[in-house]
Amino acid sequence: MTNPVRAFAPASVSNIACGFDILGFALQSDGDGRLGPGDVVTARERETTGGAGGYGPVRITAIAGDEGRLPLEAGRNTAAVAAKALVNGEAPDAAVDLEIEKRMPLESGLGSSAASAVAAVVAVDALLGLELPAAALLRYAVAGEVLASGGPHGDNLAPSLLGGLVLVRSLDPEPDVIDLPVPEGLTCALVRPHAEVNTKESRARLDRHLPLERAVTQWGNAAALVAALYRSDLELLSRSLVDVVAEPVRAPGVPGFDAARAAAIDAGALGCSLSGSGPALFALCDGRVRARQVAAAMAGAFESSADVDCDQLVAPLPAPGARVIDGEA
Numbered sequence: 001m002t003n004p005v006r007a008f009a010p011a012s013v014s015n016i017a018c019g020f021d022i023l024g025f026a027l028q029s030d031g032d033g034r035l036g037p038g039d040v041v042t043a044r045e046r047e048t049t050g051g052a053g054g055y056g057p058v059r060i061t062a063i064a065g066d067e068g069r070l071p072l073e074a075g076r077n078t079a080a081v082a083a084k085a086l087v088n089g090e091a092p093d094a095a096v097d098l099e100i101e102k103r104m105p106l107e108s109g110l111g112s113s114a115a116s117a118v119a120a121v122v123a124v125d126a127l128l129g130l131e132l133p134a135a136a137l138l139r140y141a142v143a144g145e146v147l148a149s150g151g152p153h154g155d156n157l158a159p160s161l162l163g164g165l166v167l168v169r170s171l172d173p174e175p176d177v178i179d180l181p182v183p184e185g186l187t188c189a190l191v192r193p194h195a196e197v198n199t200k201e202s203r204a205r206l207d208r209h210l211p212l213e214r215a216v217t218q219w220g221n222a223a224a225l226v227a228a229l230y231r232s233d234l235e236l237l238s239r240s241l242v243d244v245v246a247e248p249v250r251a252p253g254v255p256g257f258d259a260a261r262a263a264a265i266d267a268g269a270l271g272c273s274l275s276g277s278g279p280a281l282f283a284l285c286d287g288r289v290r291a292r293q294v295a296a297a298m299a300g301a302f303e304s305s306a307d308v309d310c311d312q313l314v315a316p317l318p319a320p321g322a323r324v325i326d327g328e329a
């Protein structure tokens with residue numbers, strides 16, 4: 001039996017306004033050297049006497065930080081489903097126990113299910129000494145994300161695994177992920193109102209068909225955002241941070257959204273939109289000082305317009321991705 005392995009996977013902001021299901025970045029906390037929001041998964045090998053001991057190859061033995069809300073039953077648990085896909089695909093004789101520690105809120109738009117799936121595959125990969133390439137880890141982690149959100153998309157998984165700001169061109173037949181450059185000083189101001197949005201339900205409400213004009217607007221903005229990142233052109237980046245696909249459907253379900261977004265722009269943000277399916281909002285800013293002002297302005301607007309308390313985070317980009325941790329707090 002090998003020693004247990006602990007892995008951390010960070011929370012992430014997906015969509016980045018104009019990149020529904022294809023763009024995302026990893027989050028970190030600013031400057032204190034501690035792990036930011038995300039999940040820690042500990043993987044241990046389990047003794048078996050032929051087969052996987054009657055539990056299937058993966059069992060969840062404990063979950064902390066979820067207030068008892070996440071299922072221990074492996075078939076209903078994002079981390080276990082991802083880990084099981086990996087074990088079945090790469091080491092079918094292995095049996096693994098997982099402990100999950102949530103260090104981030106559920107259903108907040110910050111990629112909670114992706115962080116669970118990614119931390120699980122990173123921990124199990126290291127535990128079994130497989131050293132799989134990132135594309136394979138991502139492919140297995142997708143199984144967990146499908147369980148949680150009802151459809152395969154990699155815009156939380158890929159940044160959580162790889163860090164940075166990434167473009168997921170496709171997941172099929174293999175993940176095709178492009179690491180994009182980040183202009184010096186680009187910083188995320190994030191506010192999380194104390195409310196929840198179920199991603200699966202939120203995705204089900206989106207239009208399945210778009211008018212061509214709206215599609216053209218969206219892909220024009222997504223392409224321009226990528227160009228802005230390569231050129232470090234913050235004015236172009238600012239013009240590109242517009243979502244005409246998901247935000248118009250989702251924002252009305254987030255009380256205080258309009259006031260918080262307006263406050264972010266008034267305080268000097270380059271742009272602001274929902275983080276994933278919300279209710280968290282992100283704003284991209286030029287520098288930490290501006291990001292702190294923007295985060296405070298957004299939180300104040302949520303409180304005054306909708307009487308909703310918020311958590312705030314200022315997260316410099318690019319943030320590191322998932323990793324095995326050894327004694328980190």
Ligand code: HSE
Pocket residue numbers: 014015020021022149153155156199203246276277
């Ligand atoms: N791109 C996804 C969405 C992220 O907006 O539904 C949430 O998991």
